[in-house]
Amino acid sequence: MSKPVIVALDFADDFECINFLNQFPKDEKLFLKIGLEMFCQFGYPFVRSLRERGYNIFLDLKLHDIPNTVKRTCEMIAKWDVQMLTVHASGGSEMIAAAKAGLAGSATKLLAVTQLTSLGQNELANELQVPLASQDYVTHLSKLAFDNGADGVISSALEVPMIKAATSTDFLCVTPGIRPKSAQVGDQKRVATPAHARNLGSDAIVVGRPITQATNGYQAYININEEWNK
Numbered sequence: 001m002s003k004p005v006i007v008a009l010d011f012a013d014d015f016e017c018i019n020f021l022n023q024f025p026k027d028e029k030l031f032l033k034i035g036l037e038m039f040c041q042f043g044y045p046f047v048r049s050l051r052e053r054g055y056n057i058f059l060d061l062k063l064h065d066i067p068n069t070v071k072r073t074c075e076m077i078a079k080w081d082v083q084m085l086t087v088h089a090s091g092g093s094e095m096i097a098a099a100k101a102g103l104a105g106s107a108t109k110l111l112a113v114t115q116l117t118s119l120g121q122n123e124l125a126n127e128l129q130v131p132l133a134s135q136d137y138v139t140h141l142s143k144l145a146f147d148n149g150a151d152g153v154i155s156s157a158l159e160v161p162m163i164k165a166a167t168s169t170d171f172l173c174v175t176p177g178i179r180p181k182s183a184q185v186g187d188q189k190r191v192a193t194p195a196h197a198r199n200l201g202s203d204a205i206v207v208g209r210p211i212t213q214a215t216n217g218y219q220a221y222i223n224i225n226e227e228w229n230k
């Protein structure tokens with residue numbers, strides 16, 4: 001079975017977003033990521049309208065707050081019938097467990113963000129003052145997430161083998177920071193091509209600008225999907 005390419009919908013307006021989606025054939029079962037940019041502008045009605053069009057939704061809100069607040073927020077989101085939701089693993093064990101409890105009874109998978117793919121070893125050591133190698137920090141946060149009920153993590157593809165070894169082969173590794181060979185890296189630091197992510201064992205890749213800013217977004221999606229699911 002093919003693994004999903006999750007398209008990150010980071011558009012400034014909903015008209016541009018719908019135009020982008022209209023390039024795809026109606027029967028293309030897309031998996032879409034709604035992040036902070038679009039959610040802050042269009043909120044839940046936008047999520048609902050995309051669910052009603054039959055898309056799978058990854059709601060990337062990266063919640064990070066005290067356990068009670070996160071639990072109550074997750075209780076609300078549990079009613080939205082989205083496929084995936086993110087919290088920050090650095091919110092700690094209690095917060096991750098509270099998020100999972102808030103989602104109880106829903107089919108929404110809880111994913112914990114480890115080290116953002118826009119942060120490299122330099123930022124980790126010098127800005128965040130984390131005295132660990134990036135791969136060890138990501139593995140540590142993944143174990144914390146696993147031990148507290150998360151269904152998976154967000155990491156770069158580069159850490160997937162270590163995460164699976166430290167947790168379980170079933171623990172989901174969803175990986176942004178994907179760049180085909182010809183694409184600009186931009187603000188991402190820990191990147192992999194779709195083929196490399198496949199070989200490293202990612203369960204799903206998240207791709208934004210290489211698809212949404214391509215001249216032909218549909219063709220860019222097909223090319224990435226072919227490389228990823230080869």
Ligand SMILES: O=c1ccn([C@@H]2O[C@H](COP(=O)(O)O)[C@@H](O)[C@H]2O)c(=O)[nH]1
Nearest residue numbers: 008035115116117176177206207208209
């Ligand atoms: O560590 C993380 C967590 C989330 N993201 C999100 O994924 C997409 C990537 O978009 P590109 O345009 O392909 O860079 C974006 O929505 C981020 O918010 C991430 O990149 N890294």
